[in-house]
Amino acid sequence: MTQTSRGGDRAALACATIIRNRTLASVPGPPSAAVIQQMVDEIHACCPRQTRFKCRRLAHGWTVEEAIEHFHAMCDREGIKRRGLTERSWREWEAGARPDRDYTDLLCRLYQTGPVQLGFANDYTPEELRSAPSAPLTLDLISVAADEAGAHAEAAEASELGSGALERLRTQVIWVGKRYVSEAPLPLFVEMRELQERTRRALEKRVHPGQARELYFLTGALCGLMANVSMDMDRRIPADTLARAAWTYGKVAGHAALMGWARGMQSSVALWDRRYADAARYAEEGLTCLHTGSGATRLHMLRARSYAMLSRDREASEALCQAADVRAAGTDELHDEIAGEFAFLPAKEHYYAAVTHLHLGDSAKAIESARESLSLYASGEPENRSYGCESMASAHLVIAHLMESDSTGAEEAMGSVLALPPDRRISSLGATLGTGRALLSSRPGGEQLARQIEGFCAVGLPQQARHAISDRGGR
Known part of the structure; x- marks a missing residue:
């Protein structure tokens, strides 16, 4: 397999993963045949060089080995004699070869569709009688066109990492952080991980010190967002690991706000893990990086919650007062300019206060x-x-x-x-x-x-x- 084809496979898998996770998060129960077909159309629109047969497998979320297992299980279930299907044959069909009539029929049975939908036959239906593409497909085509234009513009720049590429990465990180406030977390996690791979690849290029600092900051911010998703799905060990990584990237970038935020994330993980002394310590360490502004308010509120759980009521009450005092004293890039999931607005401060008062027994x-x-x-x-x-x-x-x-x-x-x-x-x-x-x-x-x-x-x-x-x- 050539390097180009491997790159195409990775891109197709990434595109399919995003589309599949986003779609499954929006439908109750297992996806219907219509939903599967919509995902196939979206994946093919995103990666037009991939065959529809391959897009069908990606829409189901199967590896080639798993697809063959499902094929044999279908034969057993329907009383059909097993065929000597090999991984090589399957990959050849995905590359564009067409199976014989017997295999075509069995593959259509497996996927509950027809040979046209698998790309094994031509459709001669007049254009005006074909169904129009759905709205999600149209929206994905717009996104694909925008990504292609942005990628081409990046490649056209003379330096290994031009200002346009860095600005685009920063904008996408900011946007995914803002969307996190209102969108389901799992599909966004896939996007965050893809963005993080791009920031890491950019760091492998020859970049200026200022560009490196920005890339380390963006990578750390994505670690922080991914830590949030991990917590939302009750995965505390990955959440703590990602928060530590965010702190390390913040330290390398010399970004105090990110370092303070990351310690706060570790404090939050420790609170849910009932490690209250650790939670207090992380919040206190964060305050060595952030002294004022909404980021410091968040850390004081986390201290208050930790102290309340440790029955240190007086210190908890003092931390609540300190949180209110430091908010108006300053701002920073992460909490107040990028904001989104990183923001700590008064509404969230009052929510944290409600939790602390509950732990203090003041309903x-x-x-x-x-x-x-x-x-x-x-x-x-x-x-x-x-x-x-x-x-x-x-x-x-x-x-x-x-x-x-x-x-x-x-x-x-x-x-x-x-x-x-x-x-x-x-x-x-x-x-x-x-x-x-x-x-x-x-x-x-x-x-x-x-x-x-x-x-x-x-x-x-x-x-x-x-x-x-x-x-x-x-x-």
Whole structure:
């Protein structure tokens, strides 16, 4: 296989992975034949040099070996004598060769489609009678055209890494961070990983020191975003590994804000892992990098939550006050200019305060803070409305009402949480609401809400994609 063909295979696999993950995240249950066909069309539009037969396999998410296994299993299931199908024959068909009539029929059975859809026959239907491409395909063609134009412009620059290439990488990192606030995390993880591979490849080129610092910063920022996705899918070890990598890249780039943010991410992981002393230590270390601004506010809030869990109530209360004091004292590139998932706006600060007040046993203040958080999210700019933090604020409001023996208030707060689609039900929601279910078990009349919580926790993001993130690698 030539280097060019290997590069084409990698590009096709990356394109197919993005399309498949995005599509599966948007449909309930296994994909229908129509959904599979749509994915085939999108993959072929993204990688027109690949045969439709190969695009069909990629749409199913199979390797060649797995496809052959499915082929033999179909033969056994339908009482058909097995053929001596080899990997070499399959790859030849994917490269453009056509199987004989017998194999064509069996492959059509396997994929539940016809020879035209597999690229083994021509379609002579008049153009005006063919169905028009779907909207998602059109949108992907636009994206493909934009990517091709951008890639060609990058190649045309005289230097190994021109300013246009670096600006494009930075813009894409910023954009994926902003989309994280409102979109399902799993499909975005695939994009983040692809972007990170590009920043690493760029670092292998001959670059100026200033360009290297920017590339290390962008790579670290992507590590941070991927750590967030890992936490959302209850993968704490990869989350901690990615957060440590973000801190290291920030150190190499000399980027204090990224270093502080990364320590905060490690503190958040430690909190959910019940390593409260570690959580406090990470937040304190982060404050050696960030002294003022919203990034420092976040770290003080993480300190407050950690101290509350350690029963260091006085220090927790002091950290809450310090968090409010430092916000207006400064800004930085990561938290305030790039923002998106890196932002720590007042709405999120109040959500963190609600959590801390709950751990301090003050349910009344927790209700007040959670309501203020939800009010700020509702009245703020739409692009800053983080569904994850907003739903977590609602979940803690449920817990606070239950602590007050207010089942009516808990049911009202639970309404917006129940409306959350499964692909946005991050793992921390299930853990928080599990506490609520335990509280309900000791209260009369709480059976219905307990069943709602149990049903909600049974269908969520970690259950859909628990193994989607590798260990190579919260809200």
